[in-house]
Amino acid sequence: MKSHLNIPDTCNPFTVCWPTMPLNSKTLALARKLSQHFPKFLVCQQNCHFDSRSVSSLSSRIRKRIKSNEQSDHSSEMEAATRTPRFVVSIEGNIGSGKTEMLNYYQKTQNCEIVPEPVEKWRNIQGYNALELMYENPERWGMALQTYIQLTMLQLHKLPQEKPVRLIERSIFSAKYCFVENLFRSGKMPEIEYLILTEWFEWIIKTQNIQLDLIVYLRTDPELLHERIMRRCRPEEKCIPLDYLKTLHQLHEDWLLHKKFPCPAEVLVIDGNSALEKMPESYEQHRNKIVNPLTY
Incomplete structure (x- = not known):
């Protein structure tokens, strides 16, 4: 009418x-x-x-x-009321700390889904290996790679979760608080590029619902990390110096232990200095807290 x-x-x-x-x-x-x-x-x-x-x-x-x-x-x-509760865990640690091995260990856990770092995307952007370019010339390619990492990590965080527990290799937070900070503090990233990445990161955190309930920190000595990296011989990592690993180690400590940067979740520290083949003992010790948190 x-x-x-x-x-x-x-x-x-x-x-x-x-x-x-x-x-x-x-x-x-x-x-x-x-x-x-x-x-x-x-x-x-x-x-x-x-x-x-x-x-x-x-x-x-x-x-x-x-x-x-x-x-x-x-x-x-x-x-x-009927929706299955979701729990998200990020596995954090320096290069060579054993994150992939830990994810592989929990791979067969029935209620758990694994989201690895999208390294293959970084190695092949329509034929360009951005990861290798950054290691060879961080002053030139650091901003480009970290921009792409921020994008791809956000995409991982926003993937639909199909199982009650998700284990994700690193997070958008460590990309910023450890790797971007390292480039800037070492003088390999100009301040204007750092400020742009920071503003974009802060906008993402404020506007996107990025769930993170637990951070597992594989805490490993830089000297041991350097030995592991040399043994596994990844092409992009052949030029990583020990000092680079020491700086990254300190940034992880500052973020996850000393809380010099905002920490979005509880932190579980696991000693990563054991031989990789013995690490499953630690994984099993903390199994309930990591992959059965809803009944823990």
């Missing part, structure tokens, strides 16, 4: 004009409902004419809207 409300030309198009007189229970109830369920509409007092048909028509539409909203709210509540 066509509304019989007369709206003056001077009124904002999002304003429903309300008469000063007469006021009765119907008009007051309708005004209340309009304000409550149509927040974009402002109810103002104007000398406007309306008849009972307009009140009846608007009231009918409002009742339908309220009923629809109540049903929608009820469905959302039921869905939330």
